[in-house]
Amino acid sequence: xxQRGYALLMTAVLxxxxxxxxxxxxxxxxxxxxPGSELFSLPLTLLPQDWTISGYVTxxxxxxxxxxxxxxxxxAVLTTLLTVLVSAMTGYAxxxxxxxxxxxxxxxxxxxTMLPTEVIxxxxxxxxxxxxxxxxxxxxxxxxxLTATGVFMFRQYFRTVPDExxxxxxxxxxxxxRTFFSIMLPLAKPIAIxxxxxxxxxxxxxxxxxxxxxxxxxxxxxxxxLRSIVGADxxxxxxxxxxxxxxxxxxxxxxxxxxxxxxxxxxxxxxxD
Amino acid sequence: MTSxxxxxxLEAAPATVRRDRRRPPSGQRLAPALFISVSVVLxxxxxxxxAALGIWxxxxxxxxxxxxxxxxxxxxxxxxxxxxxxASLGRTALYTVLAVPLHFVAALxxxxxxxxxxxxxxxxxKIVLFVPWLISPIVTGVIWxxxxxxxxxxxxxxxxxxxxxxxxxxxxxxxxxxxxxxAGTWGGTAFNMLLFVAxxxxxxxxxxxxxxxxxxSPRRRFFSVTLPLLAPTSxxxxxxxxxxxxxxxxxxxxLNGGGPGTENMLLxxxxxxxxxxxxxxxxxxxxxxxxxxxxxxxxxxxxxxxRKEDLA
Numbered sequence: 001x002x003q004r005g006y007a008l009l010m011t012a013v014l015x016x017x018x019x020x021x022x023x024x025x026x027x028x029x030x031x032x033x034x035p036g037s038e039l040f041s042l043p044l045t046l047l048p049q050d051w052t053i054s055g056y057v058t059x060x061x062x063x064x065x066x067x068x069x070x071x072x073x074x075x076a077v078l079t080t081l082l083t084v085l086v087s088a089m090t091g092y093a094x095x096x097x098x099x100x101x102x103x104x105x106x107x108x109x110x111x112x113t114m115l116p117t118e119v120i121x122x123x124x125x126x127x128x129x130x131x132x133x134x135x136x137x138x139x140x141x142x143x144x145x146l147t148a149t150g151v152f153m154f155r156q157y158f159r160t161v162p163d164e165x166x167x168x169x170x171x172x173x174x175x176x177x178r179t180f181f182s183i184m185l186p187l188a189k190p191i192a193i194x195x196x197x198x199x200x201x202x203x204x205x206x207x208x209x210x211x212x213x214x215x216x217x218x219x220x221x222x223x224x225x226l227r228s229i230v231g232a233d234x235x236x237x238x239x240x241x242x243x244x245x246x247x248x249x250x251x252x253x254x255x256x257x258x259x260x261x262x263x264x265x266x267x268x269x270x271x272x273d
Numbered sequence: 274m275t276s277x278x279x280x281x282x283l284e285a286a287p288a289t290v291r292r293d294r295r296r297p298p299s300g301q302r303l304a305p306a307l308f309i310s311v312s313v314v315l316x317x318x319x320x321x322x323x324a325a326l327g328i329w330x331x332x333x334x335x336x337x338x339x340x341x342x343x344x345x346x347x348x349x350x351x352x353x354x355x356x357x358x359x360a361s362l363g364r365t366a367l368y369t370v371l372a373v374p375l376h377f378v379a380a381l382x383x384x385x386x387x388x389x390x391x392x393x394x395x396x397x398x399k400i401v402l403f404v405p406w407l408i409s410p411i412v413t414g415v416i417w418x419x420x421x422x423x424x425x426x427x428x429x430x431x432x433x434x435x436x437x438x439x440x441x442x443x444x445x446x447x448x449x450x451x452x453x454x455x456a457g458t459w460g461g462t463a464f465n466m467l468l469f470v471a472x473x474x475x476x477x478x479x480x481x482x483x484x485x486x487x488x489x490s491p492r493r494r495f496f497s498v499t500l501p502l503l504a505p506t507s508x509x510x511x512x513x514x515x516x517x518x519x520x521x522x523x524x525x526x527x528l529n530g531g532g533p534g535t536e537n538m539l540l541x542x543x544x545x546x547x548x549x550x551x552x553x554x555x556x557x558x559x560x561x562x563x564x565x566x567x568x569x570x571x572x573x574x575x576x577x578x579x580r581k582e583d584l585a
Contacts, residue, residue: 003391006491010392017383018394018401024459025404027427028416044430086311093308097301105309105316112320114572118520118541119564122548122557123327126337127318146315176304205409207523212549223411223523230415230527241419244412251407263399263467 032056032241039237055242063225063243072221073250075140075210076203082145083199084192091154092180096166106155113148118208125212139213140221144203150195157191158184190261197258204251222247324565330558337552348559357535358560361543368450368539369518375458376514377507380465385495387466388473406463414527417456446536449529453537456528457521465510472506473499512575519568540564 027046031039032055034048059065094106117124124143125134133139161184169179185192210221220228226247229240255262331348335341352358383402387395405413421428421442429439442448476499484494500507522541525531531538538546540560548557 007391007393010386010389011394014386014392014394014398017386018398021405021459021462022401024416024420025408027420031419040425042430043434044425044427086315089308090312093305097305099302099305102305102309105313108316108320109312112316114516115320115324115565115568116516116520117319117323118522119544119568120323120327120558120561121541121544122554122561123330124319124323125548126326126330126554127322131318142315143319146312146319151312176300177307180304180308201407205411207409207411207526211545223409226409226411226415227527230411230418231530237419240415244415247412248408255403255407259400263403 028241029245031237032245034238036238053242055238056246059239059242059246062239065243065246067218068220068222068225069250071137071219072204072223075137075221076200079141079144079203080196080199082141083147083150084196086145087147087150087195088154088185088188088192089180090151091156092158092184094151094155095158096161096163096184109146109148109151112146117143121208121212128213134213135215135219136213137219140206140209144206144209147199147202150199153191153195154188157188161187193258194261197254197262200254201251327558327561327565330555331562333555335555335558337554341555344555348556351556352559352563357538358543360535361538361540362563364450364537365519365521365540368453368521369515371450371454372457372518372521373511373514375454376461376465376518377510379458380462380510381469381503381507383462384466384469384473385499388470402466403463405460408460410460410523411527413456413460414524414529417452417459418528421452443529444533446533449533449537453521453525453528456524457518460524461514461517465514468506468510469503472503476502508575508578512572515571515575516568519564519571 030047033051033053035050035052035054038049090109094102128134128139128143131139131142133142165183166179169183170176174183205223206221207223207227210224211227214220214224217228226240226243229236229243330341332343332345333341334344334347383398386392387398387402392398408416420426423429423439423441423443426442429442433439440448442452480498480502481494484498489497520541521539522545525537525539525542529537531542541564544557544560544564547553547560
């Protein structure tokens with residue numbers, strides 16, 4: 001009896017938490033289906049009185065979403081591919097070879113998590129400009145490739161791969177680089193997938209790099225486009241709500257497809273970007 | 274489960290006892306050098322470079338164009354007398370002090386709930402709780418701005434219906450900060466929850482069962498068994514939370530732009546404003562250097578603290 005009461009209590013608390021976490025999104029979603037006139041008319045109602053997609057239509061026609069999706073998608077996909085490759089190579093070197101300079105470099109990577117580059121953005125901007133990357137998508141991609149999280153995730157994983165595998169490959173005369181690409185990298189596929197999902201999310205939702213690098217509205221990513229709506233003196237809420245919902249769609253699809261990998265990810269070995 | 278610092282100490286330990294003293298063949302030196310080459314270049318270009326350049330700029334009057342002229346410590350002197358700088362620094366410190374415990378408790382609380390064998394509906398709960406992770410900081414700001422609008426928001430509408438009167442979520446600086454705290458916690462729970470859930474799963478069941486047999490109450494089991502065993506993860510959550518709060522920017526941009534006025538302008542926004550909107554890169558770099566020193570100190574203090582925990 002006591003057990004049952006406890007179970008009931010826990011379930012009730014969990015339900016309350018869920019409602020609290022769901023309300024902001026629900027209110028936002030439902031509001032996006034209200035006509036502009038209904039958004040501010042009192043009394044507010046939870047459900048739209050007359051459902052409409054007019055906000056979506058306006059948002060879609062007024063903003064060049066295909067372009068923003070294209071820009072953001074290109075940046076997110078390319079950066080993710082490069083991040084996975086670079087992280088895997090670096091993590092592998094740090095896990096499977098012993099040299100003093102590797103140890104030093106590991107500490108360097110660790111330092112990047114303690115000192116995020118947002119903090120030094122004025123000089124980072126100057127560096128990007130000197131490299132000729134200002135106002136180009138490459139200017140967002142290249143500086144975002146190296147992430148400590150990715151390196152740590154692969155390093156942690158490759159440490160669990162027995163050294164005997166590497167020794168065996170050496171005895172068979174397989175070169176170090178070929179061993180990595182044809183034996184080790186395929187082994188680390190689960191880590192690569194997890195990192196790819198996380199990296200895609202970081203890049204899709206990134207704001208600060210695009211903000212300091214991009215100038216031409218034609219190269220804007222989704223987040224910058226949204227920011228230009230919300231930063232206006234008179235916010236057009238009907239458009240803003242719909243545009244925000246549209247920007248979420250790719251992430252939702254990604255989550256639905258990779259839900260299992262995301263929710264079971266053990267990130268303790270890595271670090272947040 | 275190992276925290277970052279554990280890995281460092283492991284790394285430093287003489288773990289290579291069984292290795293022979295023979296020098297490894299050159300391939301085993303060339304290959305790792307090649308593997309890390311791209312990372313090294315990126316690290317030097319986008320981390321060391323800007324950091325060094327930032328130190329130099331902070332002693333100049335660089336405005337983004339033309340030459341940077343050395344002006345000694347003038348920027349720093351000006352900074353000491355800059356009220357807006359102190360206000361931003363104070364607000365950032367206040368935000369961090371409030372946000373870190375809030376993020377920590379919220380994430381641990383939901384992690385315990387969804388790993389509790391007693392509660393029902395956990396798989397649905399995990400998905401619902403994870404939704405905020407999908408949402409970008411900008412859209413998170415939009416969502417909370419919409420919810421807490423002073424004249425049109427759902428929350429004020431409910432408060433008015435309950436006869437509690439409306440709250441000045443936008444025009445009162447402290448209430449505005451409360452909204453930022455709530456939105457930040459909401460957005461940050463999912464990631465920290467994942468960390469805690471993984472750590473809780475790794476706690477051997479036998480520990481908790483033994484405590485239960487000894488008659489420990491659920492609360493006692495949590496505070497005396499679970500929480501101490503989560504220490505490495507707790508440390509990570511606090512460290513990441515502190516760094517994340519100190520550099521909060523995007524979400525606030527969309528939520529209230531640091532308003533009302535500049536009362537909730539946090540440090541990174543202040544750097545952005547001076548460096549990019551007012552094109553005082555030299556001055557902004559001086560602010561950056563102050564923030565950098567603070568972050569290094571925070572990291573050192575917390576790493577120290579973590580070491581002590583390990584010894585206890």
